Amino acid sequence: MSDPISDTFAQQLRQRRADLIAQIREQRGGKVGRAQTTTDPHDEQSGDWTQLNVQRDVELALGERGAAELTAIDSALERVASGDYGLCIDCGVEIPTARLHANPIALRCLGCQDQSEHARGLPAHPSL
Ligand SMILES: [Zn+2]
Numbered sequence: 001m002s003d004p005i006s007d008t009f010a011q012q013l014r015q016r017r018a019d020l021i022a023q024i025r026e027q028r029g030g031k032v033g034r035a036q037t038t039t040d041p042h043d044e045q046s047g048d049w050t051q052l053n054v055q056r057d058v059e060l061a062l063g064e065r066g067a068a069e070l071t072a073i074d075s076a077l078e079r080v081a082s083g084d085y086g087l088c089i090d091c092g093v094e095i096p097t098a099r100l101h102a103n104p105i106a107l108r109c110l111g112c113q114d115q116s117e118h119a120r121g122l123p124a125h126p127s128l
Contacts, residue, residue: 005097009104010080016104017073020062027061072105088112 059067079085086095090112099106108116 006080006083006085009085009100010077012104013073013076013080017070017077020066020070020073023066024058024061028057069105072107075107076105090116 055067058070062070076085079087086097086100087093088095088109089107091109093109095106095109099110106113
């Protein structure tokens with residue numbers, strides 16, 4: 001179940017992801033441990049522990065912004081795999097292709113993006 005539009009964006013996303021991973025790899029001197037199991041005893045009970053460490057490494061390498069982008073790319077690729085890519089996660093309408101071109105990791109249509117930014121507590125100044 002793949003349509004050409006998702007394929008196009010999936011390619012871009014994978015490329016961007018590869019670039020970010022390459023940056024991490026450089027920072028870590030050629031070692032990327034994402035898929036490796038650690039031997040740390042703390043890891044036995046909680047799979048999240050490894051994830052947290054990876055997240056921290058990623059943030060060290062890419063900065064908070066880059067780490068957030070990588071996370072967003074991953075979730076966009078999951079949505080490609082599940083066939084939901086390009087659909088607004090709030091209202092379900094198709095996100096305009098132009099918007100996806102500008103921002104392939106967009107999760108919401110413009111209207112819902114606005115609302116979610118207001119909902120996140122950005123100060124509203126209707127009279128300004
Ligand atoms: Zn929407």
